[in-house]
Amino acid sequence: METAQPTPVIVMQPALSPWRLFWQRLKHRKIAMTGAWILAVLYTVAIFAGFISPYRYDTIHDNAFFHPPVWPAFHGLRLAVPRSQTLPGEFAYRNVRSDTKPLHFFVRGGEYKLFGVIPCSVHLFGTGDDNYPVYLFGADQFGRDIFSRLLYGSQISLSIGIVGILLSFSVGMIVGGIAGYFAGPTDTVIMRLCELIMSIPALYLIISLRNTFPPGMSSSQVYAMIVVILSFIGWASMARVIRGMALSLREQQFVLAARALGQSHLKVIVRHVLPNTFSYVIVAATLSVPYYILGEVVLSFLGVGIQEPQASWGNMLTAAQNTEYLKNYPWLLAPGAAIFVTVLAFNFLGDGLRDAADTKSD
């Protein structure tokens, strides 16, 4: 006796691409998304640094050396900034509560170039009067607004990580891919070179590399130099890992198939071997960005990187090395806090990306 079984209905779900799956796993990680949002805000602020900062990075206020932070407060319904007064005979500032000036938005101020090209002089906020300064994070030893310098500095610190990663990772991937794909003597030579670079403690190598560049370079040359120095060191560790992956990938059948179809070695490496390492590379890149940011900070801090009056998070911290300054004007450490937040955000995001890329954990 046979009863007709109802034929099962197979509903075809559209297959999700690996990248979509990756994104879906990432979306549910709160810490990673927090990191991503912090970074999005930081990068947006860096792009509009000239507009958001009330002053230019090199605007010097003679009467405001080490001015403490001044925040606008509500006076009635308007945000206003108190007048700052130096006490006669002593080196201290006092806010005159009764004498305030309202904070204006879209106020005219120092000239700057938006996105580096469009000349502009409108600032997001300001008072337009130097007697009523708005120093969110105080002023430095030249009476320059630390908040404004922080924003200008973020353009350097935040971009150097991305540019450095792009350079060193492309070199590392190509070289590592070549070493792993060809194996044999090519591999041996390249790997010995990597070992050589990686066996020198990073900062010692950075300083001896810095030694090879002449003093008195323009600021864009210095920027390029820092990227080159940091990438010179950074590519080696990347190449080593990629080489290990390429060694196993070269045995796969799709590589043989690509070769059989007559593709050149270089094309096989770039089009077939390297794309299989991308998920690792993206995670590694995110976790390595802090290394480049900190590299710039250390070089500029030691006075051999970005030069004054150009602002960078590293050279702003140089002033804090003076213990007398540090004791009396702790707001000089503001760039340190900025570095901390940025690095923390990259670590949050990188950690989440690593978990999301690890398909075995589900």
Add this chain to the structure above:
Amino acid sequence: MWQYILKRLLHMIPLLLGVSLLTFLLMALSPGNYFTALQQNPQISPQTIAQLKAEFHLDKAWYVQYIFWLKNVLCGNFGYSMAYKISATSLIMARLWNTFVLAFCALIIAWGIAIPLGIWAAVKKGSWVDHACSLFAFVGLSVPDVLLSLLALWFAASTGWFPVGGAESPLYDFMTPSQQFWDHVHHLILPAIVLAASDLAGIMRRMRSCLLDTLRAEYVTAARARGLGEGWVVYKHALRNAINPLLTIFGYSLASLLSGAFIVENIMAWPGLGRLTIEAFFAKDSYLVVDTVVMATALLVMGNFIADLLLAWTDPRIRLK
């Protein structure tokens, strides 16, 4: 075992040669040398400078300089520091010792705190202890050495509990040996803690994940099934196996300590190798820069060697390779 040690030692020779050759090449590429500044001085005649240059072989090609340098180094002579006007060997050895003391103390502090914390976090997985430790790890991994050193300076300057930088008090020479020792320790505490803090988080996280991995193993379940106490299971069975993979990060830990020490030394005025490198760099004392880089590398390579030996000692599978 001896064969393994010998093999590793022989492996170090070409590496150190390569490093010295690379740093020498970089030095040769750098514009100007110590005498470029001296030439501006009208009190020093060009003949004197030429004579001095010949004495230091600075008038020859870089590979000739390298051979002279190598010959001297092999006899234990690191040359003469042009900027300090004393033998570079004694200068480097004094600084190397300071860096070694700093890194060693930091190593003890970091591992001494990280291992128990990591075990605690793993045993109490999911509790507030675990969460606090993981938050602490994130913060510790993200706070840059530069900021931490500056904060320590700030702390020292505002409380006055610790000396602000340096390795000894101005009155050091007039102290009794025991006073000198405690003075040294007093100066060492803050830099060592700062240096340790930057390394602590990574080790703790690793310890936690290693122990969690072993606690999931079947022999741990078996030990529990036999009715052994939880403390016995964790410390006698799981921990011994969990410690093993940690030895592999011992080498990385050393590398990061040496680079970290570079920053801490420069900010907190600890007279170590990193500070000497920067001083030599600014004085254009090129030979001294090369010497310090090679010494720092040697320190790191030796550290890695010891880490590998420890690993081979605890894990017999490695010796076979």
